[in-house]
Structures are given as structure tokens and as C-alpha cells.
Amino acid sequence: MNKRKVTFTVNGERHELVVEPNELLLNVLREKLGLTGTKYACGKGQCGACTVLVNGESFLSCLTLAVAVDGAEIRTIEGVAEPDGTLDPIQEAFLDSSAIQCGFCTPGMVLMGRELLNRNPRATEEEIREQIKGNLCRCTGYFSIVRAIKSCCEK
């Protein structure tokens, strides 16, 4: 395998790493950069728990080769709040709407909400449901998650 040097920014911080071609973005984030907010669950792109934003677009990091995001700007759940710890409105909304229970799907859900609102601040409930259709929650329930994202939309 030909190791390669890759450079990308994660939550605004530039990283230069040497990676094997078979390393997945998910594992590089979790194990090399210690950003364990991004979750491994199904590993097949079915559940959305590993979602991160790559150049502003939601990607499944369990199916993304780290070498393939060379030069990209990546945002993980750790980079959603302000550097001083002030939560993003969407995170506040998840707390206010009780949209968190075990929390395992939450990083993916919050990032999907963020991606949608960045693109369309006036998203309808239907658009919210479409946006999170590939993110599975097995305990909180979708109602409160949809409600949380909806409460951040402009009327």
C-alpha cells in the first residue's frame, strides 16, 4: 500500500497526517485525532451515526477513505459549538425539546440539522424528515428530534 500524506482542516484546525489508503475517515477522526463524538454503529452507511460535514455536505465517514478527503474542510460534532463552549442554537434546541436520550444518534442528527439549516433556513417539516431519513434513532424517537430542528427554522 502506498501511504499518502493528506492535509485537511477539522473544525477549523489544520491537520497534516500520513495515512494508509485503507484508513477510513471515521477511524482517523476517532483514533488519530481523538474526536470520538463521531460514532461507529453499523459501518455500512445505513444508520447515519458516523455523519460528518465535508465541505459543508453531510458524508458517511464509515464509507469515506481518509485519502479521499485530502484538502477538505471537515466539521464534526465537536466543532458545532463555539470555541468558548457556547452551544449552537440547534444544540440548544435539542436540549429544550428533549431530543436526546442515549445520545448515540445525536451527533449525526445535529449535523444533519445544521446542514439543512445552512442551506435552507426556512425548511418545512417534510424537508426536515427527508433530511434525517437516513439517520436512525432507536430510543428518543423522531418526533422530538424533528421538533428541535423545526424550532430553529425561520417562520
Next chain:
Amino acid sequence: MAQQKGEVKEMINTRILTQEFDYFAPESIKQVVELLERHGEGARVIAGGTDLINQMKEEKMSPSCLVNIMNVKGLRYIKEDEGLRIGAATKLRDVRAYCFKSRYVALYEAISSLGKPQVWNMGTIGGNLCNASPAADTAPPLLVFKARVKLVGKDGERELLLEDFFTGVNSTVLQPTELMVEIHLDPPGDGAGNAFLKVARVGADISKVSCAVFLKRQGRTCTECRVALGAAAPVPMRVKVVEEMIEGREIEESLVAKASEIVSEEVKPIDDIRSSAEYRRQVAAVTFRDVFWKAWDRAIGGKN
């Protein structure tokens, strides 16, 4: 532990990719073809990777070399030029956005039903075709738009109809040293309508059966009709017997009902975890009927 017949194969490790391979990210079509030629049969093109990485995790595919085409210039575009020309590495999200409320609305409907936003962001239209799943959602609409695909290899380029592209489950006419570069859809023309529907368990699931219809009408007469089904045979298929039965005829309930029976007879579905063949046969008929009427209404400016 010895495996019993019918027992589920040992658990697959989906956390890491255990396979080892070389990786290249060329910037031109010429370089892609050179790399494919140099690395021979073991080389695979990777675009979004949503299918390929899964297949590698499941060890259905073990390439010795991956050639990433997402940095290749001139493979991502959508332009109107004697129909619609789409670069093979165009993201599904871009194709979906372009086809929304367009003359190619069936393609919008197909991509909307395919996977989820993350897959639209990662996956490409060429990848969906080259993976050649019998259930590839973009295939039925592209078949009814009489899409042609352009392939580039070491001996130059060739163009063929999409219906001649698929040869079986996960197999195509694509040579190991060839790359799909463009998908070209016929212009629909006046009085045309099209639609796509799929039957699946939940929103982001793989289809049990899917169907696309393209037609042209003059008053009550259907002057042109193309029908394609997905997940109903080893390859996405046109149902030409039905097309011939409908073309040039006045459209009545009874004719469409008869046609849907023929659809049921013509499909060659299998039993698998998603559905039984028998269920697929029945649902193919109903799906065809619904899609036909949707396209029929749209052809006279009916709402999308």
C-alpha cells in the same frame, strides 16, 4: 466453528477496511485510463464509494488498486445539448436538483428515493450505473429517456445505449481499462410526460420493485411509450412488448390494465430478503399502472 447450511456467514467487520490496496487520485481522464491499464484487472475506479467500500468490507470485492475519479476535471457537469448531458462523476445531489420540476422529473423522483442525503452528497450517477445493481434507481428513468453512455478506454471512446450496458447482476460491458465519462439523455420533445415510482420498505431502503414510464400523447392517443423496471430481473429492463402494445393506441383503463398483466408476465424477479418473486410480480403490475397514469397526466401539463 463449522458452518451449517443456511446459517449466516460469520460476522463481517464493518469498523475497519482490512483489505490492502494502492490508491491514486489522478486529475485527467487520460491518467485514469493509463492507471487502469498499468494496474490491470485488480484495479477499480472509485467515485463516491458508497457501494464499493461496502462491497470491500463484505469482501465481495478485493481490488489491488483504487483509482479515485473525484478529482478528475471534466467529469462533473450537467448541460442541455441535444437532450441532457451529464458527466459521469456528477453528484446525485446535483442531478437531483437539476431535474426537479424539469422535463426529466422521473430522474428527480428516482434519486429522491435512492438512499439519503448523505448518499446524494457522496454518490455519483455514473457510480450508480457502473455498480450495476438490478435495483439501481437511476437506471429505469435513464432507460426510458433512451440514455446513451460514453465510455473511454485505451483504444478511444465508444458510445452505447444504456440498455446494452448491463450484462448481469453487478456486471456490465465496461472493460477493466474503461471509464464511463458521460450519460446522454434524449430530449423529451412536446407532449411528453414521465414518472418514476418505487416500492420499498422504508424511505431510505433499496427497492423491491421500481418502474419508470416515458410517454407522448396526442389527445387520447399515446404516440410513444417506454417502460422500464428495476429490481425485477438480473438487470434493469425495458418491457418492449408492453411499449408496442400501447404505442399508437387510444388509452383506456382496460388497455392499461391488460398492459400491467403483461408487465407481470415479462418480469423475471427473484426471491430474496426484500421480497418474494411472486410479490414482486404482482407489485410490478400495480406500480406500472400507477406510474403510467402519472406520466399520462403529466403529458398534458398535469401537476408533478
